[in-house]
Amino acid sequence: AxxxxxxxxxxxxxxxxxxxxxxxxxxxxxxxxxWYVQYPNRGLQFLLKYITGDNLVKGSYGFEAEFNKxxxxxxxxxxxxxxSDSALxxxxxxxxxxxxxxxxxxxxxxxx
Amino acid sequence: xxxxxxxxxxxxxxxxxxxxxxxxxxxxxxxxFWYRQDPGLGLxxxxxxxxxxxxxxxxxxxxxxxxxxxKERFSLILESASTNQTSMYLCASSSLMNTEAFFGQGTRxxxx
Numbered sequence: 001a002x003x004x005x006x007x008x009x010x011x012x013x014x015x016x017x018x019x020x021x022x023x024x025x026x027x028x029x030x031x032x033x034x035w036y037v038q039y040p041n042r043g044l045q046f047l048l049k050y051i052t053g054d055n056l057v058k059g060s061y062g063f064e065a066e067f068n069k070x071x072x073x074x075x076x077x078x079x080x081x082x083x084s085d086s087a088l089x090x091x092x093x094x095x096x097x098x099x100x101x102x103x104x105x106x107x108x109x110x111x112x
Numbered sequence: 113x114x115x116x117x118x119x120x121x122x123x124x125x126x127x128x129x130x131x132x133x134x135x136x137x138x139x140x141x142x143x144x145f146w147y148r149q150d151p152g153l154g155l156x157x158x159x160x161x162x163x164x165x166x167x168x169x170x171x172x173x174x175x176x177x178x179x180x181x182x183k184e185r186f187s188l189i190l191e192s193a194s195t196n197q198t199s200m201y202l203c204a205s206s207s208l209m210n211t212e213a214f215f216g217q218g219t220r221x222x223x224x
Contacts, residue, residue, distance in 0.1 A: 042218065044202065046213075097160070097168070098208070099145075099170070102154045
Protein backbone atom coordinates (compact mmCIF):
# COMPACT_ATOMS: atom_id res chain seq x y z
CA ALA A 1 0.00 0.00 0.00
CA UNK A 2 1.13 3.52 -0.71
CA UNK A 3 1.57 5.63 2.37
CA UNK A 4 3.45 8.50 3.91
CA UNK A 5 4.25 9.05 7.56
CA UNK A 6 4.89 12.27 9.41
CA UNK A 7 6.29 11.10 12.74
CA UNK A 8 5.94 14.34 14.69
CA UNK A 9 2.64 15.98 15.57
CA UNK A 10 4.13 19.38 16.24
CA UNK A 11 7.41 21.10 15.51
CA UNK A 12 8.42 24.14 17.55
CA UNK A 13 11.22 26.35 16.29
CA UNK A 14 12.51 29.79 17.17
CA UNK A 15 12.23 32.49 14.53
CA UNK A 16 15.41 32.64 12.46
CA UNK A 17 16.39 29.04 13.21
CA UNK A 18 16.36 26.26 10.61
CA UNK A 19 13.07 24.44 10.20
CA UNK A 20 12.76 20.75 9.34
CA UNK A 21 9.52 18.83 8.93
CA UNK A 22 9.98 15.10 8.52
CA UNK A 23 8.28 12.72 6.09
CA UNK A 24 8.93 9.09 5.21
CA UNK A 25 7.22 7.21 2.43
CA UNK A 26 6.32 3.69 1.46
CA UNK A 27 5.46 3.40 -2.22
CA UNK A 28 6.03 0.89 -4.95
CA UNK A 29 7.87 2.03 -8.03
CA UNK A 30 9.22 5.55 -8.44
CA UNK A 31 7.74 7.88 -5.84
CA UNK A 32 6.02 11.13 -6.71
CA UNK A 33 6.16 13.19 -3.52
CA UNK A 34 4.66 16.51 -2.51
CA TRP A 35 4.50 19.03 0.29
CA TYR A 36 1.50 21.21 0.99
CA VAL A 37 0.86 23.92 3.59
CA GLN A 38 -2.46 24.83 5.19
CA TYR A 39 -3.18 28.06 7.05
CA PRO A 40 -6.10 28.18 9.53
CA ASN A 41 -9.51 27.63 7.93
CA ARG A 42 -8.04 27.53 4.44
CA GLY A 43 -7.42 24.93 1.76
CA LEU A 44 -4.06 23.38 1.02
CA GLN A 45 -1.43 25.27 -0.93
CA PHE A 46 1.13 23.42 -3.02
CA LEU A 47 4.75 24.03 -1.94
CA LEU A 48 6.92 21.67 -3.98
CA LYS A 49 7.19 18.25 -5.56
CA TYR A 50 9.73 15.56 -6.37
CA ILE A 51 9.20 13.61 -9.56
CA THR A 52 12.67 12.75 -10.76
CA GLY A 53 16.09 14.35 -11.09
CA ASP A 54 17.89 16.33 -8.40
CA ASN A 55 17.36 15.11 -4.88
CA LEU A 56 17.12 18.68 -3.59
CA VAL A 57 13.90 20.32 -4.70
CA LYS A 58 13.24 24.03 -4.29
CA GLY A 59 9.73 25.37 -3.83
CA SER A 60 7.66 28.35 -2.79
CA TYR A 61 8.33 30.75 0.11
CA GLY A 62 11.97 29.67 0.51
CA PHE A 63 11.16 26.03 1.26
CA GLU A 64 13.11 23.10 -0.09
CA ALA A 65 12.95 19.36 0.36
CA GLU A 66 15.53 16.61 0.16
CA PHE A 67 14.63 13.28 -1.39
CA ASN A 68 16.61 10.37 0.10
CA LYS A 69 15.92 7.06 -1.58
CA UNK A 70 17.96 4.91 0.81
CA UNK A 71 16.14 6.33 3.84
CA UNK A 72 12.79 6.62 2.01
CA UNK A 73 12.49 10.16 3.28
CA UNK A 74 11.40 13.50 1.88
CA UNK A 75 12.02 16.08 4.60
CA UNK A 76 10.91 19.68 4.18
CA UNK A 77 13.41 22.36 5.15
CA UNK A 78 13.75 26.09 5.45
CA UNK A 79 17.05 27.71 6.44
CA UNK A 80 15.51 30.51 8.52
CA UNK A 81 11.96 30.19 9.86
CA UNK A 82 9.52 33.11 9.99
CA UNK A 83 6.58 33.55 12.35
CA SER A 84 4.38 33.54 9.24
CA ASP A 85 5.54 29.97 8.52
CA SER A 86 3.40 28.79 11.44
CA ALA A 87 0.88 26.47 9.78
CA LEU A 88 -0.05 22.84 9.18
CA UNK A 89 2.20 20.98 6.75
CA UNK A 90 1.25 17.85 4.82
CA UNK A 91 3.42 15.40 2.97
CA UNK A 92 1.76 13.39 0.18
CA UNK A 93 2.58 10.71 -2.38
CA UNK A 94 0.87 9.96 -5.67
CA UNK A 95 -0.51 6.53 -6.40
CA UNK A 96 -2.96 4.85 -8.71
CA UNK A 97 -4.76 7.13 -11.12
CA UNK A 98 -3.36 10.45 -9.90
CA UNK A 99 -4.63 9.95 -6.35
CA UNK A 100 -2.73 11.45 -3.44
CA UNK A 101 -2.12 9.76 -0.10
CA UNK A 102 -1.53 12.26 2.69
CA UNK A 103 0.28 12.07 5.97
CA UNK A 104 -1.48 13.17 9.15
CA UNK A 105 0.11 16.59 9.07
CA UNK A 106 2.61 18.50 11.21
CA UNK A 107 1.73 21.63 13.10
CA UNK A 108 4.65 24.03 12.88
CA UNK A 109 4.89 26.73 15.52
CA UNK A 110 7.50 29.43 14.99
CA UNK A 111 8.22 31.26 18.23
CA UNK A 112 9.09 34.95 17.96
CA UNK B 113 -3.66 30.76 -11.64
CA UNK B 114 -5.73 27.67 -11.06
CA UNK B 115 -8.89 28.36 -9.17
CA UNK B 116 -10.92 25.76 -7.34
CA UNK B 117 -14.03 27.21 -5.75
CA UNK B 118 -16.24 25.54 -3.18
CA UNK B 119 -19.73 26.92 -2.89
CA UNK B 120 -19.77 27.40 0.88
CA UNK B 121 -17.16 28.10 3.56
CA UNK B 122 -19.41 27.10 6.43
CA UNK B 123 -22.56 24.98 6.54
CA UNK B 124 -24.79 23.86 9.39
CA UNK B 125 -27.23 21.06 8.62
CA UNK B 126 -29.57 18.88 10.60
CA UNK B 127 -29.25 15.13 11.03
CA UNK B 128 -31.02 13.30 8.21
CA UNK B 129 -30.87 16.15 5.73
CA UNK B 130 -29.56 15.62 2.22
CA UNK B 131 -26.54 17.87 1.78
CA UNK B 132 -24.90 19.05 -1.44
CA UNK B 133 -21.34 20.39 -1.53
CA UNK B 134 -20.39 21.98 -4.82
CA UNK B 135 -16.96 22.45 -6.35
CA UNK B 136 -15.98 24.22 -9.57
CA UNK B 137 -12.56 24.44 -11.20
CA UNK B 138 -11.61 26.77 -14.02
CA UNK B 139 -8.57 25.06 -15.54
CA UNK B 140 -10.15 22.29 -17.59
CA UNK B 141 -8.67 19.64 -15.30
CA UNK B 142 -9.57 16.03 -15.95
CA UNK B 143 -9.26 14.86 -12.32
CA UNK B 144 -11.33 16.05 -9.41
CA PHE B 145 -11.31 14.86 -5.81
CA TRP B 146 -13.24 15.14 -2.57
CA TYR B 147 -11.31 14.78 0.67
CA ARG B 148 -12.37 14.90 4.26
CA GLN B 149 -10.00 16.41 6.85
CA ASP B 150 -10.18 15.56 10.54
CA PRO B 151 -7.64 16.42 13.27
CA GLY B 152 -5.04 13.72 13.69
CA LEU B 153 -6.25 11.81 10.64
CA GLY B 154 -4.93 14.00 7.84
CA LEU B 155 -6.84 14.01 4.57
CA UNK B 156 -8.84 10.97 3.52
CA UNK B 157 -10.11 10.48 0.00
CA UNK B 158 -13.88 10.11 -0.30
CA UNK B 159 -14.34 9.99 -4.08
CA UNK B 160 -12.35 10.66 -7.20
CA UNK B 161 -13.45 11.47 -10.74
CA UNK B 162 -11.17 11.24 -13.77
CA UNK B 163 -13.69 12.30 -16.40
CA UNK B 164 -17.26 13.46 -16.82
CA UNK B 165 -19.68 10.90 -15.38
CA UNK B 166 -16.75 8.74 -14.25
CA UNK B 167 -16.04 8.17 -10.57
CA UNK B 168 -14.12 5.89 -8.28
CA UNK B 169 -14.54 5.26 -4.59
CA UNK B 170 -11.82 6.46 -2.31
CA UNK B 171 -10.97 5.24 1.18
CA UNK B 172 -14.15 6.35 2.96
CA UNK B 173 -17.08 6.48 0.51
CA UNK B 174 -19.76 5.19 2.89
CA UNK B 175 -22.58 7.68 3.37
CA UNK B 176 -21.47 9.78 0.39
CA UNK B 177 -22.12 9.92 -3.33
CA UNK B 178 -20.84 12.20 -6.08
CA UNK B 179 -21.95 13.67 -9.36
CA UNK B 180 -19.93 14.98 -12.28
CA UNK B 181 -22.18 16.03 -15.13
CA UNK B 182 -19.81 18.69 -16.44
CA LYS B 183 -16.04 18.67 -16.53
CA GLU B 184 -15.64 21.74 -14.35
CA ARG B 185 -18.07 20.75 -11.59
CA PHE B 186 -17.86 17.97 -9.01
CA SER B 187 -20.54 17.63 -6.36
CA LEU B 188 -20.40 15.70 -3.11
CA ILE B 189 -23.71 14.49 -1.72
CA LEU B 190 -24.40 13.37 1.81
CA GLU B 191 -27.49 11.24 1.37
CA SER B 192 -28.62 11.50 5.00
CA ALA B 193 -26.33 13.65 7.08
CA SER B 194 -25.13 12.29 10.39
CA THR B 195 -23.20 13.93 13.22
CA ASN B 196 -20.11 11.84 12.44
CA GLN B 197 -19.93 13.60 9.08
CA THR B 198 -19.15 16.88 10.81
CA SER B 199 -15.79 17.75 9.27
CA MET B 200 -13.81 19.94 6.89
CA TYR B 201 -14.39 18.96 3.26
CA LEU B 202 -11.80 19.79 0.65
CA CYS B 203 -12.21 19.66 -3.11
CA ALA B 204 -9.20 19.42 -5.43
CA SER B 205 -8.43 19.13 -9.11
CA SER B 206 -5.46 18.11 -11.21
CA SER B 207 -4.64 17.62 -14.85
CA LEU B 208 -3.19 14.57 -16.52
CA MET B 209 -0.06 16.58 -17.32
CA ASN B 210 0.60 18.14 -13.92
CA THR B 211 0.97 15.81 -11.01
CA GLU B 212 0.11 18.21 -8.20
CA ALA B 213 -3.45 18.86 -7.11
CA PHE B 214 -4.95 22.29 -6.48
CA PHE B 215 -7.33 22.73 -3.59
CA GLY B 216 -10.39 24.80 -2.84
CA GLN B 217 -10.69 26.79 0.37
CA GLY B 218 -12.66 24.08 2.13
CA THR B 219 -16.19 23.74 3.51
CA ARG B 220 -16.57 23.32 7.23
CA UNK B 221 -19.73 21.27 7.70
CA UNK B 222 -21.43 20.90 11.06
CA UNK B 223 -24.25 18.40 11.39
CA UNK B 224 -26.45 18.94 14.46
